[in-house]
Amino acid sequence: MPRGKTVKGAVQQPAGGSGGIESLPDGILEHILGFLPSAEAVRTSVLARRWRHLWKSATGLCVGCCDPDQQVSVEDLRSLVNHLLILRRGSPLEKCYFTFDAELISDDDVSHVNLWFRHVVTCKVHVLSLFIFGRSSGEPRLEQDNLPLRSQHLRRLELTTVQVHNSLLNFSNCPALDHLKIVDCKLSSVNKIVSESLKHLCIDLSVGSCDSHIRIYTPNVASLxxxxxxxxxxxxxxxxxxxxxxxxxxxxxxxxxxxxxxxxxxxxxxxxxxxxxxxxxxxxxxxxxxxxxxxxxxxxxxxxxxxxxxxxxxxxxxxxxxxxxxxxxxxxxxxxxxxxxxxxxxxxEKLTFELHEWFGYKVQIKLRVSSMKRSSAISEHLKKVEINCQKVDNTVLKVLKFLCAFNICKITCNAPHSFIFLTFTVMSIYMKESMQPSKLVRKS
Structure with missing residues (x-):
């Protein structure tokens, strides 16, 4: 390449240097800043003239207790976050994570958190998470406003340990939302969850009404x-x-x-x-x-x-x-x-039994259904049956006896101490049912 010419679009190296982070385009630096706690991202403004305003366009926000060893209260964050959101002037966000310790949230803090939550929605955020941790049993969750969300850009929403009202879970005005995760939330005033765009829905450890059912209308959900x-x-x-x-x-x-x-x-x-x-x-x-x-x-x-x-x-x-x-x-x-x-x-095609899962699984029994002599009441495609259990007990034996009607032709057991007992027991079952003894094969 002739001296003095550069490839169009190439990033020039700084004079006297070999590149490094300073050689990266602004867009990449703004993306990197989005992974830092927001307070640290703001501090990069003192590095050099070029960094003075980069944090205002960071594609992500991490607000709150990002480091478990450095807890910070919502009250201490108020001034920082309020100024941060104002100075960003609505710059678009790819992701925003609010993480707070329940013990460091006062009643006066709730309105501030709700305001921040609503503000980032207007910033065209794609991924939004509100995570409250450290709640002791019986303590109230952070209560969110009973207002619907309106966003053409929100794709993923995660709520953990908050109190949610009915309007917030009507996502009729969020046509891009495809992931919703609700964990340890209070939903006692909710009567319906509505989203025609949702593809993945998770509700775990949450509390609903004792008097009525929540109706879940998510016709396009693929994973529940x-x-x-x-x-x-x-x-x-x-x-x-x-x-x-x-x-x-x-x-x-x-x-x-x-x-x-x-x-x-x-x-x-x-x-x-x-x-x-x-x-x-x-x-x-x-x-x-x-x-x-x-x-x-x-x-x-x-x-x-x-x-x-x-x-x-x-x-x-x-x-x-x-x-x-x-x-x-x-x-x-x-x-x-x-x-x-x-x-x-x-x-x-495949049927799996999990017996006494709270004890853990030490024994796995694999069975296959005969293609020649099977009950007409079951699927002709059923080929695999598995039993995961802690030990071969009376419950397991009764399940095996029930499955004998499906003409099990092969059994594999991964527990050597149970294998001999299982072999003679299953053969006995077959004899009592006037069937041919199964071919039992020990797992290698």
């Missing part, structure tokens, strides 16, 4: 996680685009039955309430909304009647290929719930 919800179980409306879902109902849920023999024979007022028994499948709480999924993990603690109630009008899972169930779906000597779910899964 609903776990450990306290209050009445949310109602899932149609989700025709759903690919995978994990639903776990625990004892914190309000929908429980106190009858010890709850599963199929109970006819108490809770299990047979009129709002569930009158109008058939339209009153399904969860299963109707999950019926289009390709992969499902359905877990529940004993005594919770939502899945039991939904099974009365169990829809056909026309696309379901992978199903994971826990002990809820079969009580001792009663496999009707399990049988019902299998009968309504015509294209099921």
């Amino acid at each position: 996680r609903l776990e450990r919800f306290e209050g009445r179980t949310p109602i899932l409306e149609g989700m025709p685009s759903l690919l995978e879902a994990c639903v776990k109902i625990t004892h914190s849920c309000r929908d429980y039955c106190t009858n010890a023999n709850f599963f199929w024979t109970c006819d108490c007022g809770s299990c047979d309430s009129s709002d569930s028994a009158a109008n058939g499948s339209i009153n399904c709480v969860l299963l109707r909304g999950l019926s289009e999924a390709n992969s499902l993990a359905l877990k529940s603690d004993y005594g919770m009647f939502i899945f039991k109630r939904d099974l009365r009008w169990c829809p056909v899972f026309t696309n379901l290929k992978t199903l994971l169930l826990n002990c809820y779906w079969y009580v001792p000597d009663d496999f009707r719930a399990l049988a019902c779910s299998l009968e309504h899964s015509p294209v099921l």
